[in-house]
Amino acid sequence: MRVVRHGVLAAVLVAVGFTGCSVEQTLPPPHCEQSGSGLIVAQSVPTASQLPCLTDLPAGWSFATVRINEHHSTITMDSDRAGEGAAVLRFEDSCDVSGAASVPSELPPAERYDAIEQVRPSFRAERFYVFEGGCVFWTFDFDKGVSATESVAIGDSLALVSRAELQQSVSESFLDEEI
Amino acid sequence: MRSLARSGSIVTVVDASTIDTGQRRRRRPSGEPPPLPHEFNRAAYAWLVAFVGFSALWVWIFLSDRPAIAITEWDLALMRPIVDLRTDWLDPTMQWLTAFATHWLNPLIGWPTLVAALWFRRIRHSLLLIASLSLVNGTVNLVAARILRPRPLGFEIIGDWEGFAQPSRTIANLTALAVGATLTLVPLTHRRTAYVVTAVVVVVVGFAMLYTAVLHPTDIVAGATVGIAFTLVLFRALAPESVFPITYDGRKTAHLDVDGARGEAIRLGLARQLDIDAVDVRHVGLEGSAGSTPLRIEAVDGVLYFGKLYARSHLRSDRSYKLWRTLVYGRLEDEQHFTSVRRLIQHEHYMLHLMAESGVPVCKPVGIVEITPDREYLLVTEFVNGGVEIGEIDIGDELIDEGLGVVETMWAAGLAHRDIKPANLMVEDGHLRVIDVGFGQIRPSPWRQAVDLANMMLVLALGSSPEQVYGRARERFSDDELGEAFAASKGVTLPSALRRSLRQDGRELLGRFRELAPARRPVSIQRWSLRRVGLTLWVVVVAVAIASMFISSLGDVGLR
Numbered sequence: 001m002r003v004v005r006h007g008v009l010a011a012v013l014v015a016v017g018f019t020g021c022s023v024e025q026t027l028p029p030p031h032c033e034q035s036g037s038g039l040i041v042a043q044s045v046p047t048a049s050q051l052p053c054l055t056d057l058p059a060g061w062s063f064a065t066v067r068i069n070e071h072h073s074t075i076t077m078d079s080d081r082a083g084e085g086a087a088v089l090r091f092e093d094s095c096d097v098s099g100a101a102s103v104p105s106e107l108p109p110a111e112r113y114d115a116i117e118q119v120r121p122s123f124r125a126e127r128f129y130v131f132e133g134g135c136v137f138w139t140f141d142f143d144k145g146v147s148a149t150e151s152v153a154i155g156d157s158l159a160l161v162s163r164a165e166l167q168q169s170v171s172e173s174f175l176d177e178e179i
Numbered sequence: 180m181r182s183l184a185r186s187g188s189i190v191t192v193v194d195a196s197t198i199d200t201g202q203r204r205r206r207r208p209s210g211e212p213p214p215l216p217h218e219f220n221r222a223a224y225a226w227l228v229a230f231v232g233f234s235a236l237w238v239w240i241f242l243s244d245r246p247a248i249a250i251t252e253w254d255l256a257l258m259r260p261i262v263d264l265r266t267d268w269l270d271p272t273m274q275w276l277t278a279f280a281t282h283w284l285n286p287l288i289g290w291p292t293l294v295a296a297l298w299f300r301r302i303r304h305s306l307l308l309i310a311s312l313s314l315v316n317g318t319v320n321l322v323a324a325r326i327l328r329p330r331p332l333g334f335e336i337i338g339d340w341e342g343f344a345q346p347s348r349t350i351a352n353l354t355a356l357a358v359g360a361t362l363t364l365v366p367l368t369h370r371r372t373a374y375v376v377t378a379v380v381v382v383v384v385g386f387a388m389l390y391t392a393v394l395h396p397t398d399i400v401a402g403a404t405v406g407i408a409f410t411l412v413l414f415r416a417l418a419p420e421s422v423f424p425i426t427y428d429g430r431k432t433a434h435l436d437v438d439g440a441r442g443e444a445i446r447l448g449l450a451r452q453l454d455i456d457a458v459d460v461r462h463v464g465l466e467g468s469a470g471s472t473p474l475r476i477e478a479v480d481g482v483l484y485f486g487k488l489y490a491r492s493h494l495r496s497d498r499s500y501k502l503w504r505t506l507v508y509g510r511l512e513d514e515q516h517f518t519s520v521r522r523l524i525q526h527e528h529y530m531l532h533l534m535a536e537s538g539v540p541v542c543k544p545v546g547i548v549e550i551t552p553d554r555e556y557l558l559v560t561e562f563v564n565g566g567v568e569i570g571e572i573d574i575g576d577e578l579i580d581e582g583l584g585v586v587e588t589m590w591a592a593g594l595a596h597r598d599i600k601p602a603n604l605m606v607e608d609g610h611l612r613v614i615d616v617g618f619g620q621i622r623p624s625p626w627r628q629a630v631d632l633a634n635m636m637l638v639l640a641l642g643s644s645p646e647q648v649y650g651r652a653r654e655r656f657s658d659d660e661l662g663e664a665f666a667a668s669k670g671v672t673l674p675s676a677l678r679r680s681l682r683q684d685g686r687e688l689l690g691r692f693r694e695l696a697p698a699r700r701p702v703s704i705q706r707w708s709l710r711r712v713g714l715t716l717w718v719v720v721v722a723v724a725i726a727s728m729f730i731s732s733l734g735d736v737g738l739r
Contacts, residue, residue, distance in 0.1 A: 027342055028324055039329035040343060043336065069341040170332070174244065175251055177333030 027066040029054050029075055032159050037068055042166055042179045044073045045093050048134025050110060050160040052091050058153040061087075077154065082123075083143035087154050095128050095135035105129065107160050110136070123148040127155065136160070204454050214451075215444035215551045223415045226408035233346075233401050240326045247328070254395035255333060261389045262334050269390075270337060276387035277338035281349050284384075285356060292360040301425075303418050304363040308356075309729055311410040315355045318405050319348045331392045338391025347394050350402030354381060358410040362418070366425050421554070422492045434465050435472045435490055441550070445488070445557060448548040449476065453559060455484065455545075464602065470496055470617065475562065483562035485542060485614075489524050490555045497523060506715055523617075524556040530594075530619035531560065537592035539585055541613050563605040563612050570601030570680055574642030579651045581611040582639045586632045587655050595623035599634040600677040601641065626667050626702055632656065633668035634677060636692060641684055645691040662697040665689070669701070 028036040032053035042051050057063070057077070064076040064085060073091040078084045100113035110129035117124040123142040128135055136158070140151045167179055207213065240247045289312070296305035323343035330336055330344050342348065357377040365373045381403060388394040424435070437445060437460050449455040456479040463475035463485075471493050474486035498516040517523040524547055531544040542560040549556055569578070582604065589595060596603075597618040605612040620627065632652075640648045652661055668689065673681070681688055 028327070035327060037327065037343075039327075043330050046336070067341070070336065070339055174248060175255075175332055177255065179329075179332060 027068060029063050029066050030073075031055075032161070037066065037073075038161075038166065039170070039179065040068050041073045041091060042163060044068050044070065045091055045134045046179075047093050048091070049132040049163055050129075050134065050136075051163055051166060052089065052136045053159050053161055054089075055157050055159060057157050061154055061157075079142075079146075079150065079154070081143075082146045082150050083141075086140065086142050086146075087151070088139045088141075089136065089158065090139070091134065091136050093134050095130055095137055097128050097130060100126065100128060107158070110160060119148055121145065123151065125151065127151070129158075129160070131160070205451060207451075213444075213549060213552055214448040215441055215555065217551050217554060220411075220415050223408075223411040226404060226411055229404045230408035233404055237322050237326055247326070250397060251328075251332070251395065254397050255331060257396045258331065258334075258389045258392070261386065262392055264390065265337075273387045273390040274338050276384060277340075277391045277393055280353065280384040280387070281339045281341070284349070285352050288353075288356040288360055292356065292363055296363045299364075301363055301423075303423060304359075304414075306725065306729060307413055307418055308359040308363060308410075311355050311359050311413050312352065314409045314413070315351050315406050316348065318409065319346050319351050319402070322346055322405075323348075328395075328398070331395055334392035336392045338388065338393040340393045344394055345398040345401050346405050347388070347398040347402030349388070350381065350385065350394075350399050351406040353384060354403045354406030355410045356406075357381075358407055359414065362410070362414040362425075364425065366427065367420055419491075421490060422495060424492070434462065435488055435492070437462065437472070437474060437488070441555075444550050445474075445486075445548070448550055448557065449559070452548045453546045455482075455559070456480075460486070470500075474557075476559065483564055484545060485560045485562045486548075487527070487558045487560075487615075487617075488550070488555065489520050489558065491520055494520050494523055502714070502718075505711060506718065519553055520556055521553055524558050527558055527617040527619075530616040531558075533592075533621070534589070534594060534613070534616055534619065537594060538588045539592075539594070539613055540581075540611055541616060563607045563614065566605040566607035566612060568601050569604040569606055569611070569638060570641055572606060572642060574639055576647070576651060577609070578606065578611060579639050579643060579648055582635050583632075583648075583652055583655050585611065585613055586635050589631065590628055593622050595620045595627045595631050597623070597627060597631065598674055599631055599638060600674040601638055601680050602676055604638060625663075629660070629664045629667040629702070630672045632660070633664040633692070634673060636664070637668075637673070637677060637681065637688055640688050640692070641680055645686075645688055645695060649692060649695045658697045659699075661695075662699040663702065665693045665696045666699040667702040 030036050030038040030041045030051070030053045032055050038051065038053060041053075042048070052073075054075070060080040062078050064078045065074075066076075067074045071092070075089045076085050077087045077089070079086045097113040097115075100115035103112050103114050105112035107129055110131040113128040113130065115126045115128075117126075122144045123140060123146060125138075125140045125148070127138040127140070129137065138151070138155060138158075140148075142148075142150060163179065170177075170179060236246065236250075240250075289308075292308060293305050296302075296308065323345065326343075326345060328343050328345040330340055354377070357373075357380065361370060361373040361377065381399075385394075385399040388399065389396065435441065442460055445460055446457045449457045455476070457476050458479050459475075459477035461475050462473065464473050472488040472490075474488060476484040476486050478484065494517055501516045517526065528544055528547055531541055534541045535543060542563060545559040545561065547556055547558055569582075574582075585596075596613065596616060597620055598615060603613065603615045605614055636645075636648050636652060649661070656664075
């Protein structure tokens with residue numbers, strides 16, 4: 001019995017160590033090519049016509065946290081140069097773009113708005129992609145002396161897929177139910 | 180058989196005719212259960228089997244979409260009638276219930292449980308609660324991130340949610356906390372009610388989550404399975420009720436109930452193993468006992484016996500007590516703890532025989548009864564009939580001589596009692612009887628023998644005077660020996676019951692004895708050894724590690 005008890009105790013310690021015991025779900029990000037959290041990201045903003053997904057991150061960048069709930073999806077990214085939490089991507093049903101400048105969008109049909117707070121000594125800015133029923137926006141807060149071009153590199157990893165496209169894929173491969 | 184309460188203690192009266200008297204003192208044949216078979220916890224294993232079943236399903240889903248499609252179709256069909264019930268007046272209630280369960284239920288159950296557990300000094304239970312929650316959350320994270328189950332498709336989701344659907348974190352935490360709180364705070368007799376309340380809460384919350392389309396039915400079942408299986412198995416394995424009973428009646432956890440199944444087992448064991456037909460088994464002298472459950476056993480022929488029931492809880496106390504003494508006293512008390520209840524009771528039984536053979540007036544041992552193999556045993560001795568505790572009477576020269584004679588006899592035989600206090604010295608027909616020799620030691624250290632003498636003299640002086648006791652002691656012991664006794668004696672060497680008696684007495688007995696005895700440098704009991712240093716460091720490191728894990732885990736499991 002002692003052996004069993006010690007076995008259970010050891011298993012608990014090992015399991016706690018391995019599982020990390022965090023209440024925050026270690027959610028996978030919505031990857032454009034692989035299965036991940038794309039479906040629940042779509043469910044987090046049911047009005048959105050476009051849905052964000054991410055391609056491979058540029059070198060030096062990594063995912064810190066991914067939180068998805070009934071209001072929004074938030075993906076926080078760390079950079080070995082720009083710092084921890086240097087870029088945060090949020091997906092919501094609307095955005096306040098007042099004070100932001102409209103610039104040509106590389107992600108049609110979304111419209112892009114940029115609001116640069118400061119470039120030196122550290123880069124701080126917001127970048128919005130607004131589309132029907134929702135919006136995706138970046139918040140950049142880099143460490144001192146890190147070039148603003150890092151925001152371009154990480155920004156390029158964002159893509160948009162239409163809800164209709166995802167709906168068709170789900171209907172064909174999983175269930176014919178509305179997302 | 181019937182049970183009744185008398186004077187606060189439980190008295191169980193058995194009809195002797197129900198005991199099979201035809202098979203006395205017989206060997207228990209192979210395959211026949213012992214008097215009190217070890218309880219196989221069916222509930223914990225059933226939930227564990229359910230968890231294994233779900234694990235197999237999750238592996239299958241991870242490898243193939245086919246089962247996920249079938250299960251989801253089935254889930255959606257099951258919840259559709261519930262979602263169809265949506266009405267304007269019911270929606271806010273169900274949404275509030277879903278939000279409350281998702282955001283507030285954890286801290287609402289978790290914090291009071293933790294505070295109460297710490298208040299009642301159930302450190303082990305509070306650590307297990309945190310460990311259960313950590314494991315449950317870790318498992319939920321691990322599984323959810325692999326099977327990637329979305330929230331129910333095809334419905335408008337009108338409640339709060341976060342992350343993937345299966346297994347449901349909210350339900351897993353709710354069930355883990357409710358089961359953990361029950362096993363930490365609710366006495367065994369009220370557990371069924373607590374589980375029913377838990378089931379009702381889970382059903383209500385589960386219904387609300389189906390109504391708001393936040394979860395599928397199988398998400399709820401999977402969450403409950405993870406929460407209950409981990410918590411039940413952890414608590415059953417590491418804080419079993421038999422070792423860590425939950426009670427609020429003020430009695431020490433060392434004192435086991437002797438009614439119900441255990442009472443019947445004691446009577447059955449007494450009849451079959453020692454040929455004693457017990458008609459009355461009740462607690463006796465609980466206030467003087469902390470390391471076992473003392474019992475008064477009355478046989479059908481009127482003969483009284485004294486019983487000491489030992490269980491794994493007592494083994495644990497013995498281990499903690501010896502660890503503490505090793506840390507506090509060091510090398511002189513360097514000793515190994517018992518590794519099984521059987522060895523513990525064998526030791527006491529042997530010490531009784533040895534002391535009796537050596538001429539120490541102990542109670543004659545009758546035998547050992549096996550209640551549950553390796554878990555519970557009953558040591559039966561003759562009963563000190565009509566005896567009174569030595570602290571309750573005036574003590575004359577004759578008793579003083581007998582008390583000093585006990586120490587002299589033990590010294591000559593190379594023995595130490597090591598727990599001399601008023602409760603362990605009974606007076607029967609004017610003569611001294613020594614009880615409770617469980618701490619007895621063969622070839623003890625000289626320091627330990629000297630402490631026995633000092634403690635005996637202090638007990639004897641409680642009912643007389645230090646001058647009288649010292650005067651009688653000089654006829655048996657040399658001045659050097661008396662000087663050594665009080666040079667070795669200090670607060671920590673006195674059993675806590677004796678310290679209490681000295682405080683109540685009010686006289687400065689120890690100081691007076693030191694004045695009477697020849698001056699001698701105090702015997703140092705703080706002997707350091709590598710083992711003691713290592714053990715002390717280990718205890719400090721483990722305590723700090725557990726405390727920091729505990730505090731950091733509070734945030735991890737959503738309680739900070």
